[in-house]
Each structure stands twice: as C-alpha cells, then as structure tokens.
Amino acid sequence: MFRRLGVALALSLTVGGLAVPGVSAAVSADCSAVRTNWTATTVPHAAPEGLLNAYSNTGKGWTGADSTYSVQLSGGRTVWIFSDTFLGPVNPDGSRPTTAPFINNSFVVQQGSRLTTVTGGTASHPTALIPPPSNGWYWVGAAQTSNAGKNLDVVALRFEKTGPGQWDWRWVANYLARFDSKTLKLQSLKPIPSAANVQWSGWLLRDRGYTYIYGVEDLGASKYQHVARVRGDDLTGKPWEYWTGSGWSQDESASVRVLEGVANEHSVTAFEDGYLLVTHDTKELFSSRVVAYFGCSPTGPWVKPVDLYQTPETGGNIITYNSHEHPDLRRGDELLVSYNVNSLVSDDLYGDVSIYRPRFLAVTLAATR
Template sequence: MSSALVLTLGGAATATAAQVPCAEVPGLLSATPDAELTSTFTTYGNDNTALDDWTGADGTYSVPLPDGRVFWVFSDTFLGRVDADGGRSPVTDEGGDTPFINNSFVVQDGDELSTVYRGSADDPEPLLPPADDSHWFWAGDAHASLGVIEGTYQEYERFGPGAWDWRWNRNVLARFSPADPDEPLSVHPLPSGAGISWASAIRRAGAFTYVYGVEDLGSEKYLHVARVFGTSLLGAWQYRTATGWSANEADSVRVMPGVGNEYSVSWHDGRYLLVTHDTTVPLSAEIVAYASCTPYGPFTDKTVLYTTPETGAGGSYGDANVFTYNAHAHPHLDRDGGLVVSYNVNTFVNTDHYEDVTIYRPRFITVRFED
C-alpha cells in the first residue's frame, strides 16, 4: 500500500481507504449471537423472585467501573411480573399492574443484576424525572469521570394527542454516585441550540472526550461530533467544522448521514470503528460499521456486519410490526478480541409487549474480524 499521508488541520494523519489500513473496516470473520449476554438479560427479566425489577427495556448503553461493576443504562423500561405464558399485564396508565418508567439502570456485579430507579417499589419513578407529564427523558450514552457516572439524557415533549405527536426538546447531563445511584447528584444543561441530540455516543481519545450526536430529520439522520478537554462533559465544548473546531455549536457540520439515534465509536485493532444501524434504508435490519483514522472522521468503508433475524414479516417473530434499531458496541466486554454489539427490538403494536415479553429486550452479538 502507498504510505502517502495528508495532514489535516487537527494534526492527525489521514488518507483514502485505499492508502491507509486505519480507514478500512477489517475483513469480517463472523458475527454471531452472544448467547451468554442475551440470556443474562432474558433470565433476569423472567425471574419473578422480585416483582419490582426490570423485565424489558431499550437503550442498552454500558458503563464499566473500576470496581468491576457494569452500569447498564436503559430508556423506556418495563418493571414487575412476567406471567407464566410469557406475557405481562398492561402498564398502570392503561389500567394494568405493570410499572413503566422512561429511564433506569441495571447494575451488574459479577453474576448478580439489580434494577435501580427512583421512588419506591410501590411507586417507581425514572432516575431522571420530568417536570410534568408532557415531558420525559430518554437516556443516551454515559461514562465514568472523576468518581461519578456522567449520563447524557434527551428531554422530549408531547405537543398533541396523536401517537407520534412528540419531539426532542433539549439535552442534559445527569451525574450519579456509583455508591448511591437512585437519583442524580446534579443535573446540568448541555448544548441544545442547534437541533442536535448530543447523546448518541461518548469516546475518550487522547486528551479529549468526544461526544457524538445526531441531527434527526426523520427520514434522514446526520452524525455530528463535539469534544471536551479532559474527562468531564461539564467542560467547554468544541464542535467539528469543515476545517477544524469551533466553540460555537451552530458551526457543527454534518460529518455523515445514515446513522441511528444511538451508535458507537470505539478503538479497535488500530482504527476507530463506528457501529450503527443503517438508517439509509427505512427500518433496515442491517448493522454496519465504518472506519476512521481519527475519532472525528471521516468514517469510510461501509461494511455490513450483521442482519438482525427478528425484523419484519420474514423474521423470527413472523410479524411485520417488529423492528430492530440503535446498535452500538461495548468494547470493554472481553470476548478474546471479538467486539460485542447490542441492538434493540421493538414493535409498532403496543399490545404485543403485553403478549410476548421477549420482544422488547436487548440482543447481543459478537463480531470477529481478520487479524
């Protein structure tokens, strides 16, 4: 291969994918279901030993802590009992017995899992509660910084009676104590003036912590990149522009299209790998990867990693309403060089969640690349 390089304004060496291996996704050896991780959450969700804990959710971010625990970060979460037939009661707002909250943690300590939420077992509340019933927070990526967990959250608001009459409103940062995480230590506003949800991914690289966002226009979604010096997202933000970095959020450029609302950027085998559901096709079942020599792109060499088997009428549920979304990697999980990727499963028919609890749970795969 040619060794010719071009120095960018940011000082990082880049070139075309044909010239530099770091701009290429490694050859794919396999992408197979991670039965151990998937069954961990299946078993936990089905266990009725406690009747106030997690039975299904989406989001599925993870934060490894120095003490060995992993905080799994979830958005919409079902709690309560799973019936013998594999269903659940409707949620309490619909007259049933199933509690439902918009964000939660599941803490993994070895083989033990425990659900964390605010409030009590009789009246559970989301970890980050909204100001009123017309608003809610969905969780984004989170990380450990200076002894606390910093989690990005997106506030949404309802503006009408229709099922889809809601919209993104703003971004916030919630800081949690790992020792007592059932409510935030503090909540801080994050940049929200450019219509970008800064919650898709967080990645430490060199002296900076990079924050990845999505500009969600419905049928089109664009990746944006910001960064903060050091580890805390409370620092001064800089935004990726066409020529470098700016302190003005309005200068943030669209780095690329086709990402999900949740994705990941992680260092793997000499390059930065972006893993995402492919949103260039509506309701795509494909999880794809891109590569870059820098944490801020350009991301190239689009490669299909996996086709989710649950999706659509031809999928494992035989249901056109079932879809998969928001794939991202968990690079801290050790699979002998394999990269663990999670994705979420959902359905457009709300009552399906009551008939079959298995739908709305995370799935995990392990992706292996050529050396």
Template sequence: MRIPRVLVALAVAVCAFVPPGDRPAAGPPGVGRVRPATALDEAWGAYAERPGRSHWTGGDSTYSVATAAGELWVFSDTFLGTVRADGSRPPVAGAGGTTPFVHNSFVLWPAAGRPRTVTGRDRSGGPAPVVSGPSRDQWYWARAGVAEGRGAAIVYARYARTGSGPLDVAWQGNVLARFGPGRPDRPRSLTPLPSSARTAWGAWLERQGGHTYVYGTEQGPLGAHYLRLARVAGSDLRRPWQYWTADGKWSARESRSARLTGADGAALRTSDELSVVRHGRWYALVTQRSDEPFSAQVQLAWSRTPHGPFTRPRTVYTAPEAGPSGTYRNRNVIAYNPHEHPELERPGELVVSYNVNSLVPQDVIDRAGVYRPRFLRVTLGPPGG
C-alpha cells in the same frame, strides 16, 4: 520474467526515502464471523423472567458503563414488574393493570453477586424514572455514559409528545446527569448541555488522547440521522465544548458544527443511537442501515480519525427478529439503535447490542420477550476480510 538487479536496487532505494507517513495505509479491519452472543441474551432473559418482586423485564437504549460497583446498564423506556408463566406481562399500570413503566432506569450487574434494578421513587414510594422530566408531558431518554471516579456521568435527551402515535415525539434538549458511588437511583447533579443546534448530543462518548469526544445526531429524512462531533478537554462534560466544523477545524460555537462525512464527501447517514470506538489505528462506527425505514441491518464503517471521513457502511448482520418473516412473524416488530460494549470485548472482536420492539404497543404486553436487547459478537479479521 527476470528483473534486472539495477531496477530492484532502484526500487529499494526509492522506498527507503518515502517517509513512513506517506506510505499507503493498510485498510480497516475486515469482518470474520458474526454470531449471537447467546450467553448475554440468555442472562438477560433469565433476569427478566425470574420470579419474585418487581424488577426490570425489558428496556431499550441498552448503553453500558463499567463502574466500581459493577456494570451499569443504562436503559430508556423500561417495563418493570414480573412476567407471567405464559410469557406475557400484566397490562400497564394506569391502563387497568399492574405493570409499572418508566422512561429511564438502570440495571446494576456486579462482577460477583446478583443484578438489581435501579429506579427513582415517586411521592407514594412507587417506581419513577431515575431522571424525572420537568413536567408530565416531558421526559428523559438515556444516551451514552462514561465512568466518573467511582460513579458515572450519563447524557440524557429531553423529549415531548407531539401526537398520539408511538413515534409522535420531538427532541427538546440535552442534560448531563452525574451519579456518585453507591447512589445510582438519584443524580447528584443535573446540568444543561449545549442544545442550540438541533443536535441530540451523547449518542456516543469516546475518551481518547486527552479529550472526550461527544457524538450527536441530527434528525434527517425517513428516520435517518446526521452525525456531528464535539469534544471537551479531559473527561468533565461540564467544561467548554468545541465542535468539528465543515472546514476541518474546532470551533467554540455550536452553530458551526458540521455533519460528518463518508469517503465520498457526502454527509454520513446513521441511526439515532450508535457507537464510535477506537480499535488500534481505526475507529469503528456501529450503526443501522438508514436508507430504509426500520431496517434490521446492523452496519459497520471505519475511519482513521474520530471525525471521519468514514468508509461506506457495510451490513454485517440482519436482526432475525424483525418483520413479517422474522422470529415473531410480525410485520410490526422492529430492530433498532445498535451500539458497542467495549468493556465486554476480547481482543479482535466487537460486542454489539441492538434493541427489539414493536410499533404496536400491545405486542410487547402479549409477548414480553420481544422487548429486550440482543447481543452479537463480531470477530475482526485482516483488512479486506
């Protein structure tokens, strides 16, 4: 059907008077190919299984910070020692074996040169966590970090045991550990962070527009978590914090922090560890499916702002290692806590890690390769892809 010229002219005139900010926004990037980042997986496998003296053989959390000395990989629970020729670990020290175990560690991976494991030292000279807990029954697990000068600043969450099971633990509070150049084995300061709202802050740190945004998670039902947001001016997390509130404003009171929402207005459910990274005009939330306990699904959601609302999380990958039909044919093997590594990315892609573990501790002694991070490359495409 031929459209009269007068109507075409009218349509052009109307469009010309629509302010750019009022025009319909293009949708978020689509997802193209998702594939294992084989080179990263193999590099970590080779490092864990190398012969020689005691070093990192597996860990979880798997945050990373690009520092002047190289890529600083930030781990929570960590096995040290060596891996036997049959792929197993010796039993853990203290349980009749020789494998050291610490609640947090680093691996410093220079751009040129060999990686090295970084831990603290106990009174006898043996390995200890980089950040030691205040007592025998309390410890620190790592959260996200950022570069600070030539060093790094990393958030840690303090936990305590509540029972004998592997998941019988409870969050206690948050601290900031600051590391100077050349001394990643010892924090130069340990500063308490806001901890009054039952939120484990530091699930992710994102610097944008003169602020550092601090994402935190509040434990919800069946292993799900609710996402909250704070910010500080500049990059020093010791400065006063502001919290995103339910009425869409920033408040100096932690008690007013609100759960971030999805596009439907409901509180967004996420994994405990995650990432929120800006890509062009959009912020990518990498999380784990949270409505199924121990789901192996890595999900992606988008927002125009750091505080949401976020699109409905979409599954982009299912970890093949997990569950009775997974790589290990073991119903106790789980995948968890994915997040992004933007400093490793090429334009138009995400590099994502996730952790693999077992609910039966002996499984990761018998098969050391279970307990290592895995990596993905997610290629982004046009909206709707």
C-alpha cells in the same frame, strides 16, 4: 418505548462513507484500519443476553427496555443503562399484565451473575431515575464516568408532548444527568449544548485527553452524525468544540454533518490503529442491517462499510434499531454489540415479554486475504 418508535422511523438517502452534499468529507489520514479490507463473523445471543433474559423472566424488577448502554464501575460492577423500561411482574405464560409499571429510564447493575434493578421512587411505586419534567420525559443516551470514577455521567434527552396523539411529541434539549457512581443516586441535572438541532447523546469516546461527543441531527427522513469534544472528562466543566470539517470551533452552529445514515444511538471506538463506527443502518426504513465503518480519526471520514449482521427479528410488526458496541466488554479481538427490538403494535409487548429485550452479538473482524 411506543413514543421511542418514532426515533427509529428513519430513512436516509445516500451511501454512507461517500462524499455527498452537506456531509463533511475531509481527506482521510492513512492507517491500516482503513487500508485493510475487513470481513465480519458474527455469533448471536452472546452474553449477557441469556442472563438478562432469565432475570426478565423472573418478573422481579427489570423485564425489558431499550437503549442498552453500559459503563464499568468500581467493585466489578457493570451498569446497564436503559431508556423506556417495563418492570415486573411477568405472567407464567410469558406475557405481562397491562398494569405492569412502565418508566422512561432505569439501570440494571450486574456484578458477576447477580443483577439488580435501580429506579427512582419506591419499591411499591417505582419512577424514572431522572424525574420527568411537566408534560415530558427524559430518554438516556451515552454515558461515562468522570472525576476519577466518582461520577456516573449520563446524557439525557428531554422530550415534551405537543398534543394528545401518540406521535405528538418532540425533542427539546440535551442535559447531563450526574449520578454518584457508588450509590447511583442522582446528584444533578445540567443543560448541555442544544442550539444546533443536534441530540448530543449518541456516543462518548475518551481519547488522548479529550472526550468526543457524537450527536445526531435527526431530520426524520435523514439522520446525520456530528462530532464535538471537550478537554478532560467533564462535559459541563469546559467549553465544547465542534468539528467544522477542517478543524474545531467553539461556535455550535459551525458543527458540520459527518456521516448520513447513522442511528440515534451508535458507537465510535478505538480499533487497530484507527477507529470503528458501529450503527444500525438508517438509509432504509426499518432496516435489519448492523453495519461498521472505519476511520483514521475520531471525526472520520467513515469509509468501507461492512455488514456485521442482519437482524432476524425484523419483519411484520417487529423492528430492530440502535445497535452499538460495548468496548469495555471486548474479549480480545471479539466485539460485543447490542441492538434493540420492539413492536409497532403495543399489544405485542404485553403478549410476549421476550420481544422488548436487547440482543447481543459477538463480532470478530478479520482482514481479507
């Protein structure tokens, strides 16, 4: 949470979707998703925002977190996957005690209107689902099922402390945390490629026999999207291939920058006859812009940016970040997009439990006439 604010402190310097030095600019294929000019109509506070807020207010489990990925599981379950997480209790005035448990990753399982918090440890001593390494922790990223739905696979980023200060930490490596999709018990934690300074955790897209892995080269002042893929649905089962700007290579160092200005967490999903990228804009510091790009390929190029929303919470101590879509929860043409809210002052999060919760948007894209 507080450490994670450093991930949001990003300022990129170019206009997304245009050819810039160091960014792949392959010629776009022709598709109507790119030919069309789109406008967005967005309604805030979409479900399940109210359900999660009410659950948080009870103080009986999860009371706020960030990341906010989702995966559909058997039995009509949706698992909401969170990084830094506060647990209850919640005071009657909507504040949280300073003794409230805080862990680096958790699940909330939704089945209809029923929500259940899943952590490691015990009810009296909850811990992160992925046990932290010495001098560090794991933040979770994109997730999917594998092995005919038997596994829940979650990309996990390992971070470590480098000193005593609040900002003395760094990303170390990427891992795949595999959970049993029925019991949600951790089965294994395996390293995945980490040699190119890319955090391969932004998004996972299953498309035409491959899983595409979207990573972010996070340089602090600039963030660049990279794209890899693996045949099938097991990120640890076969060699990865990396997009070079004109083809695929098994050399991770050949991975090229595809788009500047993405957030560490964003989404790439099928849309019309092409693909839709949803991200928080990181071309400006503490941006309030949720933006979409369009492409004809899972590797872009990403063009025609359209503003989806301006987050009203942004300002003062409050920041918003890491917006992305939940494609399994689309309702016809209506997209479900989430974003995270946080404060640069930790006391705010204890004084008002409602700040550190995900927000949800119902977004409809329409062709302009």
